Amino acid sequence: MLTTVYALLYYVAFAVFAGGIAWRVYEYAKTPQPANIVTTPAPVTRAGVVWRMFKEVLFFESLWKSNKWIWIFAQLFHASLWLILVRHARYFIDPVPALVVLAQPFGKYAGLTFVLGALGLLARRMFVARVRYISAPSDYLMLLLFLGIGISGLSMTFVNPVDIVGVKAFFLGLMTFNWQPLPGSPALLIHLGLVALWMLIFPFSKLVHAPGVFFSPTRNMVDNPREKFRPVPWMPAVSEVSFDPPHGTRK
Amino acid sequence: MAEDYKVIEELTTEEAQTDPLYVPEPVDGASEHIRSFPAAAEFEEKLGYPGERPANWQEVALNKMDELRGKFRSFRLFLDICVKCGACTDKCHYYMGTADPNNMPVGRQDLLRSVYRRYFTLPGKWFPSLVGARDLTEEVLDEWYTYYFQCSECRRCSVFCPYGIDTAEITMAAREILDSVGYGMKYTNEIIGKVFDIGNNLGLPKPALQSTLEDLEEEIEEDTGVPVRLPLDEPADILLVTPSADFFAEPHIDGLIGYAKVFHATGAKWTLSSYASEAANFAMFIGSYENMRRIALRIRKAAIDLGVKRIIIGECGHAWRAAYQFLNTLAGPCDFLDPKYPVPQHICEYTWDAIQAGKQKFDKSQNDHIKLTYHDSCNVARASRMGDYPGGQFDIPRNIIKAVCNNFYEMPEGTTREATLCCGGGGGLLTDDIMEIRKKGGSPRMKALKQARDEYGVNKMAAICAICKSQFTKIMPDHGFAVDDIMSVHQLVSNAIILPGSEQEKELMEEQTEERADAAE
Structure with missing residues (x-):
């Protein structure tokens, strides 16, 4: 029964997650950006833009300029998340690739820094009046969701180990449509339930900042409006327009 | 400062008066009374906008919002991806100068984002209060008019946003929506x-x-x-x-x-x-x-x-x-x-x-x-x-x-x-x-x-x-x-x-000759 519920939950969650993100990306890709509105100073070559985006996405360059505290917590949070994701790949791939084996010890402790980062962000949200003002209940709940995922995960790593061989069998079974029983540890059920919830809300929430940042026109455009002509797709060409009449021709 | 302007306690300290980047604590409604004159009908019409607010203005405004998110990726994306991290909150000179939280870049964006969420996103349709979504009412429209005309579209916030969200893009869209229901600004539109x-x-x-x-x-x-x-x-x-x-x-x-x-x-x-x-x-x-x-x-x-x-x-x-x-x-x-x-x-x-x-x-x-x-x-x-x-x-x-x-x-x-x-x-x-x-x-x-x-x-x-x-x-x-x-x-x-042949050239040459003469002596 439990296995069936979680199996179905994960099929649905994955479909919503992948389909939803694909839909968002499609929306952003098809919506035109008529004028070049890059925030300057900006790179004047495509390669320069790739470098700018690289610094932005991995090192949060703008956030660094902006606020060191947010930067520290955000880096703790996101860098840890990457390590955790890589480490978790071992539950979905057999045999486990070398990179994932390598990430294992770091990934374990990344759980701690992940929770620390989330707590830092939560503290700012609660105690900095400006940030509190702009926070909706969903902004707090999002952080609590991450804390729930992180703490339930840590409890399995450091307090009550679960049958991870069984967990891996369950997920490999899901992927090959050959269901295997899910171990019944409460921490595991909470952990997996919250992760599924995270996947379900991802495409409908601010979490779309992850794919979205790549589409940000103030960051991803080359500073070349004088060199490259970009017509407005929904306006007639300049050859088809009429001009205001010269002045003095009317009363 | 001057005459009968609203005094904000926060901004009267020595530090607030001298530090150019001083960041006050937010004071609700600190600049809500500052409103420019709206444009008269004839000036709205000259620009292709309705002179009077249409009876179905909510529908018109929301249609305009829908149209704009299809025409401008910036608008659609920026409304979606803000994570409310707070990086921009201390970057706007109008916030620094008034302490009104609606002048924080994200605060200003949220005036419109809250409405966008209510009508164009699933969570906003299903759980409005959870995600800070709200209906488009007359008060909201007035609030837009007040605060979107307290933004100079200077893009300082966009430099500091980790996603490059540019409040100017939201302000421009908001003003276009206001104009679409005949609620434009006198100064800009007359000009x-x-x-x-x-x-x-x-x-x-x-x-x-x-x-x-x-x-x-x-x-x-x-x-x-x-x-x-x-x-x-x-x-x-x-x-x-x-x-x-x-x-x-x-x-x-x-x-x-x-x-x-x-x-x-x-x-x-x-x-x-x-x-x-x-x-x-x-x-x-x-x-x-x-x-x-x-x-x-x-x-x-x-x-x-x-x-x-x-x-x-x-x-x-x-x-x-x-x-x-x-x-x-x-x-x-x-x-x-x-x-x-x-x-x-x-x-x-x-x-x-x-x-x-x-x-x-x-x-x-x-x-x-x-x-x-x-x-x-x-x-x-x-x-x-x-x-x-x-x-x-x-x-x-x-x-x-x-x-x-x-x-x-x-x-x-x-x-x-x-x-x-x-x-x-x-x-x-x-x-x-x-x-x-x-x-x-x-x-x-x-x-x-x-x-x-x-x-x-x-x-x-x-x-x-x-x-x-x-x-x-x-x-x-x-x-x-x-x-x-x-x-x-x-x-x-x-x-x-x-300029060649100018009085200044002559003077300069005379001066130089004198200097040379002085040096020779």
């Missing part, structure tokens, strides 16, 4: 109408322009003994399009004299146009591509009619953005111009090229009574470039200044270049009916200027933006400066340039 009717923001018809230019020619000749021309509607190689304030206001007009002298000294064949007698494009402020294009097309037509090879834009911040980022898109391609030159060029690029060519003579001592600082105008800094490398927009004006002026000092770090603070009057706010927001929004810049004064004895500030210059003549007197302590960059050029 756009004037451009359509007469050709420029100030409403100067051709005869007035003509006589102004003739007066200036006389003035220059009296001053220098050289007949420098300011041609209007004459066939030429260069079309100069400049903000109409350059024909009228101080210190703008001294900048225009500077351009004329540089053109004269370089032997350029240039002209102004009475049809395209305005570089400003206030339609950008209200986010209206249709109206922005109508104004931009004037430059195209004038360039074709006058048979010019290149277009040069005078000193103006948002006009330089409208030209640099929008002219090609809205009125291009300009393949009838000489491909050797970028389209368009900035007057500072032209002057700096001339200085680098080394053929111009300058007497820098003419500016020795000045201890100068330079104000980077927002649109020049964050929405354009000069020269061929990123950041040329910061260096080229400074290079010019240093070539004509001996005493130059920077304002404090964090208030210049890409982090420059707005003058407080940009984005269509340069109207006396909202002087309170202009003065409060300009206060961070004023504090930075006063630091430069206290540290280096700075007594003048130069800028290359018509709006900045007008704004500073209004707010600098509150801070112990004179009305004419704000200068055009080309005014400094004008002071120092030695």
Whole structure:
């Protein structure tokens, strides 16, 4: 029964997650950006833009300029998340690739820094009046969701180990449509339930900042409006327009 | 500060009065009373908007919002991806100057984002209070009008946002939505109408322009003994399009004299146009591509009619953005111009090229009574470039200044270049009916200027933006400066340039002969 519920939950969650993100990306890709509105100073070559985006996405360059505290917590949070994701790949791939084996010890402790980062962000949200003002209940709940995922995960790593061989069998079974029983540890059920919830809300929430940042026109455009002509797709060409009449021709 | 403006306790401390980047704690509703006059029906209609609010205005507004998110990726994306991290919350000069949380960039965006969420996202439709979504009511519309006209679209927030979210894009869209239900701003929309009717923001018809230019020619000749021309509607190689304030206001007009002298000294064949007698494009402020294009097309037509090879834009911040980022898109391609030159060029690029060519003579001592600082105008800094490398927009004006002026000092770090603070009057706010927001929004810049004064004895500030210059003549007197302590960059050029055959050249040569004689003795 439990296995069936979680199996179905994960099929649905994955479909919503992948389909939803694909839909968002499609929306952003098809919506035109008529004028070049890059925030300057900006790179004047495509390669320069790739470098700018690289610094932005991995090192949060703008956030660094902006606020060191947010930067520290955000880096703790996101860098840890990457390590955790890589480490978790071992539950979905057999045999486990070398990179994932390598990430294992770091990934374990990344759980701690992940929770620390989330707590830092939560503290700012609660105690900095400006940030509190702009926070909706969903902004707090999002952080609590991450804390729930992180703490339930840590409890399995450091307090009550679960049958991870069984967990891996369950997920490999899901992927090959050959269901295997899910171990019944409460921490595991909470952990997996919250992760599924995270996947379900991802495409409908601010979490779309992850794919979205790549589409940000103030960051991803080359500073070349004088060199490259970009017509407005929904306006007639300049050859088809009429001009205001010269002045003095009317009363 | 002044008279009967609302006093915010937070902003009266010593630190708040001196630190240009002082961040107050939020005070709800601190600037909710500052509202510009809405536009009358005839001015809305002239721009293609309804004169009266339609009975089904909610539907119209939401349809407009839907239309805009299909036309502008910036708008759709920026509404979706904000994570409310708070990085922008202390970056807006209007927030710093008023402490009103709706003037925090994200606070301002949320006024519209909350409505977008309610009608266009699943969580907002299902759980509005969970995600801070709200219905579009009349109060919300009024709130939009109040606070979207307390934004100067300066893009300072977009520099600091980890996703590059630019509040200016949201403000422009919001103003377009307001206009779509007949709720536009008097100042911006009357001015756009004037451009359509007469050709420029100030409403100067051709005869007035003509006589102004003739007066200036006389003035220059009296001053220098050289007949420098300011041609209007004459066939030429260069079309100069400049903000109409350059024909009228101080210190703008001294900048225009500077351009004329540089053109004269370089032997350029240039002209102004009475049809395209305005570089400003206030339609950008209200986010209206249709109206922005109508104004931009004037430059195209004038360039074709006058048979010019290149277009040069005078000193103006948002006009330089409208030209640099929008002219090609809205009125291009300009393949009838000489491909050797970028389209368009900035007057500072032209002057700096001339200085680098080394053929111009300058007497820098003419500016020795000045201890100068330079104000980077927002649109020049964050929405354009000069020269061929990123950041040329910061260096080229400074290079010019240093070539004509001996005493130059920077304002404090964090208030210049890409982090420059707005003058407080940009984005269509340069109207006396909202002087309170202009003065409060300009206060961070004023504090930075006063630091430069206290540290280096700075007594003048130069800028290359018509709006900045007008704004500073209004707010600098509150801070112990004179009305004419704000200068055009080309005014400094004008002071120092030695025109061939001029009185100044003769004087300089005499001085040099005397010096040589003295040295010989």
